[in-house]
Amino acid sequence: MCAQRLWPSVQALGRGLVSSRGELFQQGVKAYNAQNFTNNHHTQGHPHNSFSGHENFHWSQRLSHNARGSFNKVVTRSLHSGTVLFVKEFSDSENEHAHAILRSLPAYHATTVTRGDTVNSGYHHQTHHFTDIEWNNCSAEEVANTFISMSQQCRHRPMDLEDSQYSGLCSVLAQSLRLLTDNQLISVLSALSLWPPTSATTTPNFVALWNSLDHTCTERIRKWDIARMFLVADHWFALRLSRISTYNIQMTKILGRQVTSMGPAQLVQFLFYANLSRKLEPFIIKRDIEKRLIDVLEHLSVEELGVISMGFFKTQTFLKSEKLIENIIKKTRESLEFVSDASLCAILKLLRKSVPALQWKLIYGLLDSLQRELHRLNYMCLLQVALLGNELLIFHPQVMDTIASRFAGDIKGLRLKDIERLTFALMLYNYVPPSRPDIFNLVAQELREPERVPEINHYPKCFVSCVVYLTTLGLFPQDLISAALQPSMLNLLSMSRHYSSMGREVNELDWTLEVEGPQNYKGYRLSPDKRAQLTQEYLGSLPSGPSKYLTHQEKLVLDVKDKLGAMLGGPRYLTITFVLPHIQTPDIVFCTNSDGEPVHIPDEYQTLPATSLKQPLHLDPDFKWNAVVIAGRNSFLRNTEDLRGNVEMKRRQLVKLGYQVTVVPYTRFYKRTVRGRLVCLEQVLAEGSSLATKGRVDSAMVQLKGLPDQQAEVVG
Secondary structure, eight states: OOGGGSOHHHHHHHHHOOSSHHHHHHHHHHHHHHHHBOTTSSSBOOOOOOOTTOTTSOOEEEEEOOTTSSSEEEEESOTTTOOEEEEESSOOHHHHHHHHHHHHSGGGGGGOOOTTTTSOTTSOOOOOOOOHHHHHTSOHHHHHHHHHHHHHHTTTSOOOTTSGGGHHHHHHHHHHGGGSOHHHHHHHHHHHTTSOOOSOTTSHHHHHHHHHHHHHHHHHGGGSOHHHHHHHHHHHHHTTOTTTOHHHHHHHHHHTTOGGGOOHHHHHHHHHHHHHHTOOOTTSOHHHHHHHHHHHGGGSOHHHHHHHHHHHHHTTOOOOOHHHHHHHHHHHHHTTTTOOHHHHHHHHHHHHHHOOGGGHHHHHHHHHHHHTTTTTSOHHHHHHHHHTTTTTTOOOHHHHHHHHHHHHHTGGGSOHHHHHHHHHHHHHTTOOOOSSSOHHHHHHHHHHOGGGHHHHHHOHHHHHHHHHHHHHTTOOOHHHHHHHHSHHHHHHHHHOGGGTTHHHHHHHHHHHHHHHSOTTOOSOOOOHHHHHHHHHHHOOOOOOSOGGGSOHHHHHHHHHHHHHHHHHTSGGGEEEEOSSTTSSSOEEEEEEOTTSOEEOOOHHHHTSOTTSOOOOOOSSTTOEEEEEEEEOTTSBOTTSOOBOHHHHHHHHHHHHHTOEEEEEEHHHHTTOOHHHHHHHHHHHHHHHSSOOOTTHHHHHHHHHHTSHHHHHHHHO
8 A cells, every 4th residue: 555545644654664673773772872871871861853964974882881871782983982871771769769768768778788898998099000910910809999990080081991901900819809708898899880981881891790790699698687788789780781781589598488487677678689689589488588578567667568569570470369459458558648659659550459359449549549639749749640450440439530541641751661550450341531621532642643653663662552452442634544454563573573463453453444444444455365374273172062161251151152052042043253353252143033033143254264353243134233232351451341441442342243232241241140140140131132131041941951061050
């Protein structure tokens, strides 16, 4: 399809999209750095939109060790320009905030440091010019003291550790570390953090020193008490090497067996370092950590609770103790007026993944309390509030409306990721906020802005997901749909293994466009072959086999099928099929005549390919086509009979195709007697189907009693 057929905004976006990783990296990095970093390129600055002066430079990529933000991707214009642009692979802001909390509290003063603050300021500030041979003739203490002295000069005169004049000193020091006392070793570790960051963690002098320090510290770790372990670990944090140092991993292993005897501050600090390594070893008993946390929680501030929550969340360790969850929510609610945004974010992330369904009222109560604080929270925190109820489908309309209104007021300042997540939450709740301006119009308009193109190139999934969520809600911005389905966008999605699941969303978008999209749509579509491939790949499976291997939803579908079949007069009057092949859950289809009596489903319908869109066949003008949607436990918003967004889309699309749709809510059907389930079906079918339901419960009971596999259930 030629670009001339697209809307103007699509043409602009199409020109901006890239189709190769090299071009993607070049365009995205230029925009990202121009918007996020000052001319010094070492500290974050005010956003600006001008990319002037960057387009004609040669760009190259490497990894950097950066004392201010570990493991950044560095893009340099040229080796001689002296200008370095940093693009963060991940943000250290959360870790910096957590560490600042520890540093601010007296309980952690003896076991935490800032960069270089343990180096003795009494060392002489002098420059040495020894040859390699002279370094070899010095004692380990002399070598260490000289290195510390030279390191202190970096406070006033930054030097390059990789300069060849320091190679001999670094080499001999690396070999001499084992001869130093513990305090001398820690001083060298601290001194290393004073040097300006090297271009990578693997540059010769730097890697020789930190690897040898890592090895020496790890060798001595079992001789140290917990306070010294933490102090050394904090020096590794100052170097931004916690995640890859053997020492940090070994320390969390050793201390993981001692959590039951840790004091409150020790438990907090342990989980801070576990967060840095992103893992808790499998042998560490998580319930022991939870039990100890229950004991000490009253002695911790809400900010320390934020540090703990970050440790749990980043190590994918979610809470199991209902008592602990209740206590954390209580403490959080009591502290909402003064808790920092970063700590509240960490707590909300952990609760979202931890709270079980039976405790959903605690989350609703927390949302009630949060409503009063929404005016002061930053956008990252607002987003976590919006996502808090997602796992359990807990919908708080006043909270969502306020957040949507806040986002609408500053949408241009938000990240594409933030916009995508909020759109997801609104789609999940099938909620259109009444506040003005309309948040969805603003989202669509923001996705069209040329300034967003570099960000879309970096995060194509966010763009496509936003468009999919809009169509799920029944909104069809034709230009954005076309942009999401254009070949260059699909190429971007196919480049990363992280986007492997996006085929499902792209397929859903194309099918949704076919079912209920605008008739005058002239934008991009998936090719027939591509859609057939994706539909086959993501097609669900019909429930079958022994009950013990079936999911809750599959058992529910088969149960409804059996009971509905009995009401219709036998299984030959219905079929289980994927009416909408882009949705993984099947539905039950049956037909009636104009009097509401069941009739056999035509063979032509039964033989339709599994991957086809199954529209009602108009072979007989008296035929009424019915689809029964079995709405399982995750189909409704909590404590309501309101369908979640994608289930409502399914119902809407079935109606669009020409079916009369009946929704069977599991809450009214499941765990009832046989007669109770039949009565439930009778009620919902009377509301949504063409079936004449009178007398069908009694006739179904008779039929079910005659079936060997149903007799025990009916009699029971």
